[in-house]
Amino acid sequence: MIKVTIDNITIEVAEGTTILEATRKIGGKIVPPAMCWYSKLKGSGGKCRTCLVRVAESSAKDPRPMPKLVASCSTPVQDGMVVQNTTSQEVLDARKAIVEFLLINHPLDCPVCDQAGECDLQDLSFEHGVVETRSEEDRREFPVIDIGDSIKLHMNRCILCYRCVFTADQLTDKRVHGVLYRGDAAEISTYIQNVIDNDFSGNVIDVCPVGALTDRTFRFRSRVWxxxxxxxxxxxxxxxxxxxxxxxxxxxxxxxxxxxxxxxxxxxxxxxxxxxxxxxxxxxxxxxxxxKRQSVISANHYEKLIKPSVIQPIEGKMGKKEEKT
Amino acid sequence: MGRAVLTEKIGIPGIRGFDVYRSNGGYRNAEKALKEMTPADVGKEVTKSGLRGRGGAGFPTGLKWSFLDRKSDKPKYLICNADESEPGTFKDRYLMEHLPHLLIEGIIISSYALGVKSCYIYVRGEFKYIIAILQKAIGEAYQNKMLGQNILGTNFSLDIFLHPGGGAYICGEETALLESLEGKRGNPRIKPPFPAFRGLYNCPTMVNNVETLAAVAPIIGMGGNTYASIGIGKSTGTKLMSACGNINKPGVYEIDLGLPVEDFLYSEEYCGGIKNGKYLKAVVPGGSSVPVLPADLIVHTQKGDKRLLSYESLAEGGFETGSMLGSGGFIVYDEDACMVRNTWNFTRFYRHESCGQCSPCREGTAWMEPILRRIEEGKGKKKEIDLLVSIADKIEGNTICPFGDAAAWPVSSAIRHFRKEFEFHVEHPDIVKNINHGSLIRYI
Structure with missing residues (x-):
């Protein structure tokens, strides 16, 4: 067992644990968001960069800080490591920047998206996002395609987390699902459309953090909440x-x-x-x-829901645009 | 010409062939290493020589070799990174084209030092004719028992395989190169684990640049200490510089590290001054990925010292007033060059070559490119200049591999040093349109 300190909380974890896993052991607000890492998928993680943290001291032996922010999902802890997540402004700024990057090509079509309410990107941008976009470019567009009878792919919404690729790779015996092209033109695709007929292919819907892969048997039937x-x-x-x-x-x-x-x-x-x-x-x-989630679907059923005694006027918070100085 | 260590034999007619190379003292260093030295001795000589990685990062080669997991019972691999695709850099191509046997000799010695039995040369796919030259040289080396089983009668055996890449810039990044070599999509891996522990096929792997491996041969010949006496401070030995742009004599030059930039630029021996008697405007000293420096800062540092072609001197002043030696792609701009257009062109390259794996690089490069294009076309806004700085700042350091940094630095440095030019483009769209250089190419 080795000791690691994350946001001033010290915890003992087994060797080989990643920083993200260690924070999940502590739980609460210090857990960095993870859009691409998935504990059950081998090789996932490191891609979305939302879980970046600052390592203030690498280990007890070598207390120098790491020069760059590291992806907590793929960095193993070392004995005596000191990690800053929410206590470092640098990390929070970087996370904000990443959210902005993820959103510049995201269509923000939440009102017509089936994932709304249980979308990781929605939660993430609500927590860390900026209100206004600085991007004036056209968003990239892809045609909507069907993958098999039951799955719909909206590539526009995809953030290229590769989770579905790993799922298709590790859960199904025949790899038919991958990433095509490069850079901002990269897209999730099956090489020949409509070929995912494996019995477990539907899980790509559940692992998708956004509304890129949705269930065709449920589409537009109801809002999740x-x-x-x-x-x-x-x-x-x-x-x-x-x-x-x-x-x-x-x-x-x-x-x-x-x-x-x-x-x-x-x-x-x-x-x-x-x-x-x-x-x-x-x-x-x-x-x-x-x-136990902060998202909209929890609102209907949850234990600690307290009704506001006075309804706050929303003006000033969201309604009025602040004047620029 | 200055001292020729790597390019010593380059003028000899027919040096590409095995017989000519051998009769001119070629493979003598390999013989020396294999017959008279232990692998550890070779490693020590390289450490003593102070040789630093010539691919761009400048990491000490001896130290890098010491990281290789020798205790592992898995096979170990040496990979020669010949995927040279950085705009402005063409030194490896020159070396492979003229002295393919020098590279093979360097690989034999390095493999011996590292205990490697198979080596891959990952060569850029566009280098079609180089592939033929290398393949021929490897064949000749096999025929003459320089490769294969029991080289030179010793019990050391080595195989070299040539692997042409598909032509992606990102495959020059060492872990992307490994993925590509394994037959997968060339996405950089997440480090750790480092290739020295888990590289190609999960085995300990060493990835070195062509020039680094080639330099190992003369180091063994002259001894590490002699090699270390060339150069200045921690920048030892010689370096190939590929000079291009608005100069009288573009080409590849071997220099002693520590040569003043001014001498390199203006002496008849090297670049021969700026073309058509114009003034120097800016220099990108180490390939497109490093920050651009304006004329006054490239010739003298901020403190007023002479700027030298060495790892330390070029980096002096940090990124505020300095740059990097990088891979030695020396791009020179004269007074008429448009820095906005140049920056846009670089960014266009990075947008096209980004692998698209991690979000800051994928989205950031694709965001900067159209903004720069608009500014170049005279349709930009003033606030977009600051936006570019902000985007570059946010890409830098937040990505999986150094590609993100490489895409961000040219933009932030160009705006840092040439902000007025960017502002001029925004404020005077009509003038910009009329004096534009070359025809406007539409990217999308």
């Missing part, structure tokens, strides 16, 4: 059959995997459970799913 997430299970020969059923009254609108507090799937589920079993009688409903 109108639905109630329920833990449900069924006997399935292919997967564990443990899912979250998103219900409205007695009707199941969609099935997803069970996600933990960081939006990661506990278990990957098969396409049959996800796309085909939409009948109430297919499932044993266990009870409400607890989602």
């Amino acid at each position: 109108f639905l109630e997430p329920m833990d449900a299970h069924r006997e399935c020969r292919k997967c564990s059959g443990k899912v979250t059923a998103w219900m409205f009254g007695n009707e199941i609108y969609r099935i997803t995997g069970r996600k933990d507090q960081y939006g990661e799937l506990e278990e990957f589920i098969c396409n049959e459970c996800r796309f085909e079993k939409k009948d109430r009688n297919d499932w044993v409903i266990e009870g409400p799913r607890k989602i």
Whole structure:
């Protein structure tokens, strides 16, 4: 076990743990956001750069700071390491810059996007983003394509986190999903469209942090915050059959995997459970799913929800544009 | 000409062939290393010589070699990085074109020192004719038992494989090169682990530049101490400079490190002064990735000392008033050159070559390029100049590989030193349009 100090909190972790994993052990606000790293996907991480942190002291042996900000998801901790996340203005500024970079080509079509309400990018930009964009360029555009019968790809919304690429690579036996082209022209694609017919291909929807990959059996049927997430299970020969059923009254609108507090799937589920079993009688409903997240869907059900006694006027906060000095 | 260490034999007719090279003292250094020295001795000589990586970063080669995980029971690889694609740099091409056997000799000695049995030369795909030259040279070396099993009768064996790249600039980054060599998409890897521990096929790997490996041969010949006596301070030995731009004699020159920039620029021996008797405006001293310096700062440092062609002297003053030696791509601009257009051109290159893996570089380069194009076309706004500085500042240091820095530095340095020119473009769109250089190429 080695000792590491993150934002003045010291914790003992096993050797080989990354900084991000160590912060998740502590939990709370000091956990850096992760858009591309996924604990269950080998090789993921390091790409989005939102989890950058400052290493103020590399280790007990060598207390020099690291020269650049490092990606906490791919930097292993060392004994005596001192890390600054929210306590470093440099980190917060860099994160703000990264959010700006991620958003300049994002269409911001949240009002018509199925991911709205459970979108990592939405949460991230709400927390760290800037109100106005400084970019006047045209956003890059791609045609919307179908990947198989049940998945829709909106490449415009993609932030190239590569999670779906790793999923397709590691969960399915035949790699048909990858990245084409380079630089800002890079796009997620299957080489031949409509070829993802693997039983676990639907998981790319759940791992996608934005609305680039969405469920065609659920598209435009409801906003997620109108639905109630329920833990449900069924006997399935292919997967564990443990899912979250998103219900409205007695009707199941969609099935997803069970996600933990960081939006990661506990278990990957098969396409049959996800796309085909939409009948109430297919499932044993266990009870409400607890989602400890700050996002909009939590607002309906959550324990600590306190009703505001006085409704604050929103003017000045968002309504009025501040005059420039 | 100055001292010729690397290019000593370059004038001999037919030096590309094995027989001529061998009869002119070629492979003698390899013989010396293999027969008279232990691998550790070779490593010590290289450390003593103070040789620094010639690919751009200038990291001491002896130290880098000491990082290689020798205890590992996996095979170890040496990779010769011949993916030279930096705008303004063409020294490796020159070396491979004229002295392919010098490179092979350097590789043999380096492999011996590192305990490597197979070496890959990753050569830029566009160098079609170089590939043929290298392949021929490797074939000749095999025929003459300089490669293969039991080289020169010793029990050291080495195979060299030539691998042409697909033509991506990013594949010159060492980990992207490894990915590409493995047959994958050329995306830089996230470090750590460093290639010295887990490189090609997860085995310990050493990646060195062509010029670095070639320099190992004469170092063994003359001894590390003699090599270290050339040059100045920690910049030892000689360096190939590829000079281009508005000068009378563009080309590749071997210089002793520590040569004053002024001498290099104006002496008849080297660049021969600015073309058509014009004035010097600016110099990019080390390939497109390093900051550009205006005439007064390239000839003299801020303190008033003479600026020398060495790693330290060029970096003096930090990025405020200094630059870097980089890969030695010396680009000279005369008084008529348009810095805005030049910066746009560089950024256009970086936008095209960004691998698109990490967000600051992918989005940042694609954001800067159209802004610079607008300013160049006289459609820019004044606040966009500050925006460019801000974007460059935010890309720098936040990316996976040094590509982001390389894309940001030309922009921030050009605006730092030539802000008035950018402002002129914004304020006088009509004049800018009329005196524009060359035809306006539409990028998209």
